[in-house]
Amino acid sequence: MATLREIRRRIASIKNIEQVTDAMRVVAAARLRRAQENIIATRPYADKLNMVLGHLISQMDVENEALTHPLLETREIKHACIVSVSADRGLCGSFNSNLIRTTTQRIEHYQESGADVTLICIGRRGHEHFVRRGYDITDSYINIFRQLEFQTAVDVVHEFEHLYTDKKIDKVEVIYNNFKSAILQTVLVEQLLPLEPEIPEGDELFLDYIYEPGQAELFEMLLGKHLNMQMWKVLLDSNAAEQAARMAAMENATQKAKELIDELILQRNRARQTQITTEISEIVSGAAALEGKR
């Protein structure tokens, strides 16, 4: 059985850990709130952009102009590109390991069907994992989550869009943690390229516009913007999911620390009581011995 002093020392150190994990939980909660605000802030822009794009597509259909664009072209998949969005830091439960597992499965899936795969890693965790194992990595973006900028999304899109139009890759997918709620995050695989534009429905879309430049040019530009926006949404979502995962993980750790402390306090009391009992019995027996001598 541990000595009283050892137990006291353990209690003190676990209390320290509890303080740290609790502080991390509070920080993650604050970051989560900000991340959620960011998601909400993009919504009007995204909705409006989709509306304009949808309207344009519906108009083009009406005029029987085929939807052709390099980014819409479907090809046989010989080279795939996977954008894998992990976090820069750990201590967020199974956030990174789930993501890495799904990415690896996806890579194997493509390799089995005879395609080679190149990776774009976002986040340090995924980057380090795949570099260590010698995967083919086109580019990595590290430490971008601390200060998320729209420009990062634009840069990432630029990277693979370029490869796609040069026909060096035939498909682009993104794998990321989707922020469902503060307690639920799921790993999603989404196709980025070729784009599959949704043909919108609804009458209010048929507005009488003047275009400048022509529809085709506008369409091309809007597709690019749409892609940037999708990537931006993925980054924001992953960021929120990361903070939520970390919050939950730290919450659990704090809870565990509390339980452990309670248990140790019981042990400590028991040890202290034993010690006192021994002391008393020593004194009593000592006194009794003295009595006997007299």
Next chain:
Amino acid sequence: MLNRSFHLEIRTPEQLIYEGDVTSVHAPGVEGNFQILAGHIPFLTALDVGEIRVRESSETSQLMATSGGVFEILRTGVTVLVETAEWASEIDVERAESALARAQEQLKANAPDLNRPRAEAALARAQNRIKVASNL
């Protein structure tokens, strides 16, 4: 007629930059700069890198730098969707100048892996920001 106002909204993916009633707005269309007054017919165009000038009355105007986007006019008002927008007063000239120098250097060095369109776009953005900041 000249002083009639209309509703204007300028948004980026990150935030709402401007919302309010204005009498006119100047914008850099891909086929040339243009100005919009109240009562324009529905119109959709692409914006280039350049400056947007918002006029709330005939005396006051505000200027911002943008890197391009979409400009939409409906009967209900004008919506501008741009990927970046910065008020002239908020532009960090030092940062713009260092971005400019970096882009120039890249183009000059002309490395084999240089992404030329990207470097040129960066150059144009930096030049535009410096110009807008000095026009304040």
